[in-house]
Amino acid sequence: MNDIKLGQYVHGNSLIHSLDPRTKIICCTFIVIGILSSHNFWYLLAFLGLILVAIKYSGTPLSSIWRSMRGIRYLLLITFLFQAVLTQGEAVFQVGALSVTREGVVIGLINLLRLVILFLGSILLLMTTTPMKLSAGLEFLLLPLNKIKIPVQYFTTIISIAFRFIPTLVEESLSIKDAQRSRGARFDSPKILSNLKSYLAILIPLLASSMLRAEDLAEAMDSRCYGGNPNQYRMRTLKYDRVDIYLIIFMAIVLLAGLLI
């Protein structure tokens, strides 16, 4: 439950914070397209530099980003190793039956870089944008999908209810845990199985009470005439500045450069 802080919004007043969420989402999309379509190691390295500058500029503490990077270190390691070992080509050195190839190392490094950039980009987006701005931006950008009968506003309502209830459910799970503990349940048993049983005893009451909550919530929404309209009130806060436009143009050029190299 404590890991929920990963990628959580950190308040700040930097330029990155004040950007329109739509700009940030569009830039992130550019980043994804750019790095997935380019095979140029130096281009990706330059991209990494760009993101590091942005992180530095946003005032987000590097230590917390470093800590969250540790969460994906095995993924990075495994990706690199598999690419290095399984790619055909000129062998650099041999470990038993496995040979590490030159081509493998290069592809491994490229994919490693791609993952790191994707990770840092999304972390930066989440840490500098409030959940509500993010969902307003997403709703605005995806609203045209309504035309082909995809009910975007339902998804954003779901997201916003989730944001509303995560803290409530965390609080509730803690109080259920306390209740179980006060009746002798152990959550630190060395046996995995008995630990698992203890956590199951939290999960089931939590699930049951969530059902009740959902029923109450549905009644409250019904009573207030909910009919699935787009959230205009939230989107009203979106505002484009000149900086936003410059940034989008800049990122588009960077993306184009990547596609051409």
Place this chain on the structure above:
Amino acid sequence: MDGIQLIDVSKEFKTADSYKVALSSINFTIHEGEYIGILGLNQSGKSTLARLLNGLLKPTRGRVLINGMDTDSPQQLKEIRQLLGIVFPNPDNQLICPIVEEEIAFGPENLGLSPSEVHKRVSWALEIVGMQEMRNHAPHLLSGGQKQKVALASVLAMEPSYLVLDEPTSMLDPLSRREVLEHLRMINQENHMTIILISHNPEDLMDAKRLIVLNEGSIYMQGTPKEVYGDMGKLGAVGLNPPGLYQLIQQLEEEGYRIDDNFETIPQLVEKICQK
């Protein structure tokens, strides 16, 4: 025709092997601008009654009319729910949005109002419950009383003619309880909104001008607070105690002091007693 009319309303719920009667043959009329208290213990059918009023539940028999519109017809439900807002007992389970301001805008937005009108109503509703400075807070960081005030504001922002409150104070501490009740009195007097306050606590219903006592799904008593609370024997028979104020009057009268009927608030009564 304006007002709320219940004509011979019954509601039964199907259980595993039988029918459970929640309400049977309820008849009453509520006029615009009234302050009605509905009193009853648990299982007396109070919450079912609230849900019948805005069409969340349909009556098994009988008709529920809001300004002449039947809650049974799906086309008019939106209009009925716009006219009649409900505040539910649990503040945590009726707040939908992650920010107070959006919560209050939720209802007006669903009515399709323009953003500037929505904005105006949000400010107005926040002002009535005195929560302006909490505008950009997250609901889970508020106290229970503040949450319930936000819930009240979010219904007020739809500007309903009738405001139904189902045990709004049951999860509040005494201070927040008094504040919420005070807001209701103000809304009734200054905004002329009809208040229908449902509670198991007779003290909550001191401000009501008319009381309806429910017991086991039917109307047990009806009348002004003076009439209902004056009959301690009949109230006591279903396990309800009149508010302390009325117990005091009763005791004074037993001791031989005459108290005039026409007082409405505690200060007025104090005034009267002190004059003697």
